[in-house]
Amino acid sequence: MSVRHEVIVVGGGQAGLAMGYFLARHKQDFAILEAAHEPAAAWRDRWESLKLFTSARYDSLPGRPFPGDPNRYPTRDEVVDYLGDYAAHFELPVELDSPVRALRRNDRFLLDVGERSYEADQVVVATGPFQTPRIPSCAGRLGAEVTQLHSSSYRNPDTIAPGRVLVVGGGNSGYQIAADLADTHEVDLAIGSRQLPLPQRILGRDLFWYLDAIGALRLTKDSRLGRRLAAREDTLIGSSPRQLRRQHAVTLHGRVTDADGRVVRFADGSSVEVSTVIWATGFRVDLSWIDLPVLDGEGRLIHNRGVSREPGLYFLGQVWQHTRGSALLGWVKDDAEYIAQHIGDFRAGQSARGARPHPSHPR
Structure with missing residues (x-):
């Protein structure tokens, strides 16, 4: 019934x-x-x-x-x-x-x-x-000895085995997780395309005070500016590549292009051998x-x-x-x-x- x-x-x-x-x-x-x-x-x-x-x-x-x-x-x-x-x-x-x-x-x-x-x-x-987590196809070419998880399954540094960790994803999740791990692990972050980071506070006011005041958060997806913003990646807020390097000693890389065993390769031709990969690559x-x-x-x-x-x-x-x-x-x-x-x-x-x-x- x-x-x-x-x-x-x-x-x-x-x-x-x-x-x-x-x-x-x-x-x-x-x-x-x-x-x-x-x-x-x-x-x-x-x-x-x-x-x-x-x-x-x-x-x-x-x-x-x-x-x-x-x-x-x-x-x-x-x-x-x-x-x-x-x-x-x-x-x-x-x-x-x-x-x-x-x-x-x-x-x-x-x-x-x-x-x-x-x-x-x-x-x-x-x-x-x-x-549903979105994970690149190259994940299938990593060896069984490499622990892989999506950002939705990450909880805290204690749950990650010792060894070098690669976080893949240049959004807010990737940056927060990389910073969270940096005190206990050697951390690399693959960020792909560079984003313009924005501070959380400007002249003592929250960033969203300004965004709300100028109507940025109510831009419709059909407006000219809205269409341009919707086509871009999410804005990075409250962190930056420089901050991760200086405050957390995180090593930054460009876009991941391939993987083989424990080795992950990047668009600039460099590579790194890792023990764990955390895919902060979004959802569908x-x-x-x-x-x-x-x-x-x-x-x-x-x-x-x-x-x-x-x-x-x-x-x-x-x-x-x-x-x-x-x-x-x-x-x-x-x-x-x-x-x-x-x-x-x-x-x-x-x-x-x-x-x-x-x-x-x-x-």
């Missing part, structure tokens, strides 16, 4: 909780299905020393400020505690240990959650962009569990500000979903509010027609 709700939100992280806040305000009948044993468990699975590059004043979900000093940079565990408290404070209907294994539809959306199933008129997929979105035509021919999600071409199906928390801030903790609320309003309008239209499903739904 299926459990029925008007709206199902898939994912109990920051995007799913923000969505729940606005659905509750719109008095919708909904449930949030979270695969793990606590809300926002994906944060708990990151490395222990992780700190946000946004200060606490820019890390709030709607209706509840991030606690404590607004000028500090919250830790991983503080984020998890905040999101858990947020769900409890607003009594959001989060159903834990509920991994959605399949989503399809007939007259309604059908969600398979193991021994249970759910039905809904609308579904919001709020699983975010950090799902995995929507293979959705049995609906939501992707284009190149595997990209088809949507307009999170509204898919499948009536009643929405997406939330994707990178550049609508603006530069769409996937950030403090800005996901803008897209969540928009989708909640769209759901309300959608349901009002159904009620006005006095029929369900929507005429454009496939039968």
Whole structure:
């Protein structure tokens, strides 16, 4: 027997909780299905020393400020505690240990959650962009004697065996992990293309104060500048190659081009012999569990500000979903509010027609 709700939100992280806040305000009948044993468990699975590059004043979900000093940079565990408290404070209907294994539809959306199933008129997929680790093909040419892990599996230096460690990836994760390891290991960092690093604070103010003031975080992906920024790699914030070299004695390299046994080669022709490789090379979105035509021919999600071409199906928390801030903790609320309003309008239209499903739904 299926459990029925008007709206199902898939994912109990920051995007799913923000969505729940606005659905509750719109008095919708909904449930949030979270695969793990606590809300926002994906944060708990990151490395222990992780700190946000946004200060606490820019890390709030709607209706509840991030606690404590607004000028500090919250830790991983503080984020998890905040999101858990947020769900409890607003009594959001989060159903834990509920991994959605399949989503399809007939007259309604059908969600398979193991021994249970759910039905809904609308579904919001709020699983975010950090799902399946992206690892280069050359990883397969490293020898079995080299320990390999993705940044999503890294926890702390004590879990890494003695020996030389290569971190691959020039984003914020790669820099933080390299610095975390530098006191206990000999560390190399392969950063590929050079990025312009930005300081966390400028003239006593948080970098994001300036970005927010000039509207940079609300640049849409369809604007001229937004298209240019979306095509670039993420900005490096609060660290730099010079800082890693001087403060942490990390050896820097360019792009990884190949590997053989314990040897990793770089674009400049140099090479290094390593014991461990940590791939801080990002993620790809995995929507293979959705049995609906939501992707284009190149595997990209088809949507307009999170509204898919499948009536009643929405997406939330994707990178550049609508603006530069769409996937950030403090800005996901803008897209969540928009989708909640769209759901309300959608349901009002159904009620006005006095029929369900929507005429454009496939039968």
